[in-house]
Amino acid sequence: MEVPLEVVLKNVEQKAEVEAVIYEKVDKLEQVCNHIISCRIFVEQNPTHQHKSCSYHIRLDVRMPPHHEIVVKRDSGRNVHDTLPAVLREAFIAARRQVEEIVDRQKKHVKAHTKEKMMPAKLRKQLKLEE
Numbered sequence: 001m002e003v004p005l006e007v008v009l010k011n012v013e014q015k016a017e018v019e020a021v022i023y024e025k026v027d028k029l030e031q032v033c034n035h036i037i038s039c040r041i042f043v044e045q046n047p048t049h050q051h052k053s054c055s056y057h058i059r060l061d062v063r064m065p066p067h068h069e070i071v072v073k074r075d076s077g078r079n080v081h082d083t084l085p086a087v088l089r090e091a092f093i094a095a096r097r098q099v100e101e102i103v104d105r106q107k108k109h110v111k112a113h114t115k116e117k118m119m120p121a122k123l124r125k126q127l128k129l130e131e
Contacts, residue, residue, distance in 0.1 A: 001030070003038035010044040012084070018043065021085050025092040029062070033099050037063040045084070056084050058091045062099065070098045 007022055009015050022041055030036060040061040045054045060072040074091040076082040119127075 001036050001038060006038070006040040008040075008042045010042070011047075012043055012045045018084060018088075021088055025088065029092065029096055029099060032096055033064060033103050035065060036099075037065060039063075043084070043088070056082070056087045058087055060091050060095050062095055064099065064102060068102050070095055070102075072098070 005023070005026055007019060009018060012018055022043075026039055026041075029039070038061075040059075042057075042059040044057040046057065047054050056074075056076045058072075058074040060070070062070040062072075064070070072091050072095045074087050074094070076087050
């Protein structure tokens with residue numbers, strides 16, 4: 001990465017363990033794409049009063065060249081029984097899927113459709129009849 005990894009943990013217990021999981025997941029993300037410009041991770045833990053557990057809010061911002069920015073938001077929401085590593089894993093799986101999609105498009109592994117193929121069939125037939 002060109003810009004150092006930025007990790008913000010708000011109200012999170014066991015910060016060292018959470019940071020270790022984050023660094024491991026970012027390393028795996030860099031294996032998919034080695035030209036990531038920057039990665040910012042925001043993790044917030046909110047205590048819920050009705051339950052004796054916490055909800056988590058996670059936001060991942062990944063920038064890739066030329067002008068791609070991936071934003072992944074995950075929230076444990078009503079499922080307060082999810083652990084922080086589980087919610088982090090879901091967020092990184094979504095980010096990895098999007099990074100792989102961008103890398104495939106850049107390497108032209110995904111078929112690019114021409115403008116003609118994107119037209120509705122009726123319009124294509126009309127254009128061919130006029131020629």
